[in-house]
Amino acid sequence: MNKTxxxxxxxxxxxALVFIEFQAEWLxxxxxxxxxxxxxxxxxRSAIAQAELxxxxxxxxxxxxxxxxxxxxxxxxxxxxxNGQNVLGLRAAIPRAGTWTGSGAxxxxxxxxxxxxxxxxxxxxxxxxxxxxxxAFLRNNRIDTLFLMGFxxxxxxxxxxxxxxxxxxxxxxxxxxxxxxxxxxxxxxHQHILHHFGAGIDAASLVQQLEK
Amino acid sequence: MNKTxxxxxxxxxxxALVFIEFQAEWLxxxxxxxxxxxxxxxxxRSAIAQAELxxxxxxxxxxxxxxxxxxxxxxxxxxxxxNGQNVLGLRAAIPRAGTWTGSGAxxxxxxxxxxxxxxxxxxxxxxxxxxxxxxAFLRNNRIDTLFLMGFxxxxxxxxxxxxxxxxxxxxxxxxxxxxxxxxxxxxxxHQHILHHFGAGIDAASLVQQLEK
Amino acid sequence: MNKTxxxxxxxxxxxALVFIEFQAEWLxxxxxxxxxxxxxxxxxRSAIAQAELxxxxxxxxxxxxxxxxxxxxxxxxxxxxxNGQNVLGLRAAIPRAGTWTGSGAxxxxxxxxxxxxxxxxxxxxxxxxxxxxxxAFLRNNRIDTLFLMGFxxxxxxxxxxxxxxxxxxxxxxxxxxxxxxxxxxxxxxHQHILHHFGAGIDAASLVQQLEK
Amino acid sequence: MNKTxxxxxxxxxxxALVFIEFQAEWLxxxxxxxxxxxxxxxxxRSAIAQAELxxxxxxxxxxxxxxxxxxxxxxxxxxxxxNGQNVLGLRAAIPRAGTWTGSGAxxxxxxxxxxxxxxxxxxxxxxxxxxxxxxAFLRNNRIDTLFLMGFxxxxxxxxxxxxxxxxxxxxxxxxxxxxxxxxxxxxxxHQHILHHFGAGIDAASLVQQLEK
Numbered sequence: 001m002n003k004t005x006x007x008x009x010x011x012x013x014x015x016a017l018v019f020i021e022f023q024a025e026w027l028x029x030x031x032x033x034x035x036x037x038x039x040x041x042x043x044x045r046s047a048i049a050q051a052e053l054x055x056x057x058x059x060x061x062x063x064x065x066x067x068x069x070x071x072x073x074x075x076x077x078x079x080x081x082x083n084g085q086n087v088l089g090l091r092a093a094i095p096r097a098g099t100w101t102g103s104g105a106x107x108x109x110x111x112x113x114x115x116x117x118x119x120x121x122x123x124x125x126x127x128x129x130x131x132x133x134x135x136a137f138l139r140n141n142r143i144d145t146l147f148l149m150g151f152x153x154x155x156x157x158x159x160x161x162x163x164x165x166x167x168x169x170x171x172x173x174x175x176x177x178x179x180x181x182x183x184x185x186x187x188x189x190h191q192h193i194l195h196h197f198g199a200g201i202d203a204a205s206l207v208q209q210l211e212k
Numbered sequence: 213m214n215k216t217x218x219x220x221x222x223x224x225x226x227x228a229l230v231f232i233e234f235q236a237e238w239l240x241x242x243x244x245x246x247x248x249x250x251x252x253x254x255x256x257r258s259a260i261a262q263a264e265l266x267x268x269x270x271x272x273x274x275x276x277x278x279x280x281x282x283x284x285x286x287x288x289x290x291x292x293x294x295n296g297q298n299v300l301g302l303r304a305a306i307p308r309a310g311t312w313t314g315s316g317a318x319x320x321x322x323x324x325x326x327x328x329x330x331x332x333x334x335x336x337x338x339x340x341x342x343x344x345x346x347x348a349f350l351r352n353n354r355i356d357t358l359f360l361m362g363f364x365x366x367x368x369x370x371x372x373x374x375x376x377x378x379x380x381x382x383x384x385x386x387x388x389x390x391x392x393x394x395x396x397x398x399x400x401x402h403q404h405i406l407h408h409f410g411a412g413i414d415a416a417s418l419v420q421q422l423e424k
Numbered sequence: 425m426n427k428t429x430x431x432x433x434x435x436x437x438x439x440a441l442v443f444i445e446f447q448a449e450w451l452x453x454x455x456x457x458x459x460x461x462x463x464x465x466x467x468x469r470s471a472i473a474q475a476e477l478x479x480x481x482x483x484x485x486x487x488x489x490x491x492x493x494x495x496x497x498x499x500x501x502x503x504x505x506x507n508g509q510n511v512l513g514l515r516a517a518i519p520r521a522g523t524w525t526g527s528g529a530x531x532x533x534x535x536x537x538x539x540x541x542x543x544x545x546x547x548x549x550x551x552x553x554x555x556x557x558x559x560a561f562l563r564n565n566r567i568d569t570l571f572l573m574g575f576x577x578x579x580x581x582x583x584x585x586x587x588x589x590x591x592x593x594x595x596x597x598x599x600x601x602x603x604x605x606x607x608x609x610x611x612x613x614h615q616h617i618l619h620h621f622g623a624g625i626d627a628a629s630l631v632q633q634l635e636k
Numbered sequence: 637m638n639k640t641x642x643x644x645x646x647x648x649x650x651x652a653l654v655f656i657e658f659q660a661e662w663l664x665x666x667x668x669x670x671x672x673x674x675x676x677x678x679x680x681r682s683a684i685a686q687a688e689l690x691x692x693x694x695x696x697x698x699x700x701x702x703x704x705x706x707x708x709x710x711x712x713x714x715x716x717x718x719n720g721q722n723v724l725g726l727r728a729a730i731p732r733a734g735t736w737t738g739s740g741a742x743x744x745x746x747x748x749x750x751x752x753x754x755x756x757x758x759x760x761x762x763x764x765x766x767x768x769x770x771x772a773f774l775r776n777n778r779i780d781t782l783f784l785m786g787f788x789x790x791x792x793x794x795x796x797x798x799x800x801x802x803x804x805x806x807x808x809x810x811x812x813x814x815x816x817x818x819x820x821x822x823x824x825x826h827q828h829i830l831h832h833f834g835a836g837i838d839a840a841s842l843v844q845q846l847e848k
Contacts, residue, residue: 074331080345082352089801089833091352119286122334124348125802126832131343133292136336139592140294140303142568155832159798165725166761166795168563188824196762196791197725301589301621337590338620351804354780367620371586377513378549378583380775400612408550408579409513498755504769506776515776543710546758548772555767557716560760564718564727 010209016064016118016143019051020128020150020157022111023069025104032099037152040183044151047179050203051149052110054177057210059114064143067113068120068128068150068160072100080124090126090155126159129167138169145170147206149177154185154193161197171198174206221424228276228330228355229266232340232362232369234323235281237316244311249364252395256363259391262415263361264322266389269422271326276355279325280332280340280362280372284312292336302338302367338371341379350381357382359418361389366397366405373409383410386418433636440488440542440567441478444552444574444581446535447493449528456523461576464607468575471603474627475573476534478601481634483538488567491537492544492552492574492584496524504548514550514579550583553591562593569594571630573601578609578617585621595622598630646845652700652754652779653690656764656786656793658747659705661740668735673788676819680787683815686839687785688746690813693846695750700779703749704756704764704786704796708736716760726762726791762795765803774805781806783842785813790821790829797833807834810842 025033027048038044058065072094078084084095094100113119123132138144146169148157157178164171173194180186194200201209237245239260250256270277284306290296296307306312325331335344350356358381360369369390376383385406392398406412413421449457451472462468482489496518502508508519518524537543547556562568570593572581581602588595597618604610618624625633661669663684674680694701708730714720720731730736749755759768774780782805784793793814800807809830816822830836837845 074325077328079328079330080349080352082354086354086806087352087804088806088835089831091801091804093832113286116289116291118291120334122332122336122343122345124334124345126798127802130799130802131345131348132334133336133343136343136590136592137292139568140292140299142294142298144563144566154828159802162762162795162798163766163802165727166560166763166766166799168560168723168727170722170724185828188828192790192821192824195725196729199724298594299592300594300623301619303589303592305620338586339590342587342590348802348804351780356775356778366616371590374550374583374586375554375590377515378551378554378587378772380511380515380772382510382512397616400616404578404609404612407513408517411512498749501752503752503754504773504776506778511776537710540713540715542715544758546756546760546768548758548769555758555769555772557758557760557767560767561716564716564723566718566722 015145027108044179051177057207066118071105127163153178153180165197175200227357239320256391263389278330283317339375365390365392377409387412439569451532468603475601490542495529551587577602577604589621599624651781663744680815687813702754707741763799789814789816801833811836
């Protein structure tokens, strides 16, 4: 990566902290996704805790915060995904699992959006930038740098990172505030994928920047 | 236009009827936009009535219906539009008018979405396709033909038509189920603009197709 | 429009001058589009002359220039547009007219791109932003303001303006450096359309800004 | 994955075979990317050979073929990527490596596009769908299913797969006609990533389908 981008501090008005899917499906101990998909559960719980530290610092210091969830509560038959028929990937897997159409779509404290924080709407893909209000929000506010936190690292976080790269944004994945299903998947992502599309920063270093 | 596209009937599973902004800002007699912007009010009321006929027929005959509104009720400061600062166009005009953040964003009967009808989320531009869930819904359901109704013809309907053309959809504007601010603006649109991007159909002809 | 945006001068590094379709189909006296579509030919020729003044000033003063043409010379059967079959609008009209696949796609002096000027690739819609390299270029260079010139005002220039608005850019249409088929179409655009999506500036005022 | 999608045969008119970066940077023994990045060179060479078999069969049997390369030969300073300044990821790495602006951008036989095959323009991201003509081509031709081949599996092929999923396409990655830098990277992709976004098929099975 371009070293100069990291050595300097970040300009507050051009940065957004994006929280991806801090919702009950993942964050509750009985969330469907947490129970079925997450294997290294302690790593996952630790990522939630690190994201909480970042969120608290960002709120205290007035950084721009965006909450990007998935919410299909008004589409119980998954018509958005063709009812899961004749489609491949998550669009079929989500209807099969029955996720995101009920209480699993609720944001979990302290990640419940507060006044003044941006709630992303319209997101339907693995990338939270795809066909959502996030990109218009970024552009209209001259934001060019993202810090991504959330779940799962190698699915939605990575898809967001890849799309952000391709549309011209600089993206930092907050390494220990994201989690994959297994620790090995996280390691693979950081070793083989991340540098092609962005850079990494750990939560402690990020908080240091936010407090400046 | 390609005559063969009109001479044959439309294939139900590949078509969507898109209702644009059938919300209180436009449809209520004291809606801000109806009061301030609409000059030929009878033409406008007539368009609502025609759209109602189409909607009733579509519901009776099981055609695919999508409701594309604008709803900023969780963003009262218009952060999506950079708070209306340093931006041109509707992004500045909407915050100045104070629209879409209150009861004006409510759908008005009979245009309130019913179960099984698709509610578009994430729409933030004049085009209801821009960064919304509509396009994913269309693609996942193999829909390639749109029928547009709503307000205003030369603003959001036309922006949607233009974008639909560019991304590869066939679009019919339901001529008498849309309205501009003035009748002259509608006439200009139909005479000088529409054929570059799609085709027109009147409500009665469309209903005839829906009843087949 | 937001008056403050115009009263101040423009920041060079954040602006791009976009030349739309300064190619032989429009600029040559025997270009197919010039001959068949343009009715007020003197207005059209005058727009070319004004754009030339802007281009000369921009080149002299080092402003960012992008050339957005249409070029289908390697797709003589218009497969990009489904061979013009079963599609509405320009996608059918262009194959019927047989434009953009031959010498009509050549840039015309002095609008031939020079080294250091950006040539937009991949553009296939009426909007030159749609699925082209222009947006990535803008984002990667932190450009947020466009000045549009070219043809035709109410078709490709307007589609670009509308899309630019929706994705979060500020756009100025250089009023006398664009032309529609008729003067009346231009007037309609400036009176009824432009302010919803951007603002206007005339070539002389723009040159004054470029020379600062 | 949805088993029914695989058990049936593919409908020719709705499918496109997409060849990603079969260009000299990767395919020539002295290509910069082949030399610097590819570690398991025999696996890589084998993928080229498998893709060749698929291409020959597709040509013989009249399947739809699209060539998606990267070509920056008219932008030697990488202005598209902000000259590689202040950007993260490939946008900085490509200018540093100096790739795609010279003879490395040439298609290599037999992967040189033939008349009737679609050449994707405007592609600038890791995803060959991002801001290119590919998506308009697909939509205008009612193509909803992709078969991806090329390089590198975990970079551009995977980014394309992920974006294809999010916009509503069904994608098959031709497993042995793609290659990553190492065999382990390929294995990780097939085991941990692919099923979230599409499905796999090997070249022999695909050829069998093409010959039907």
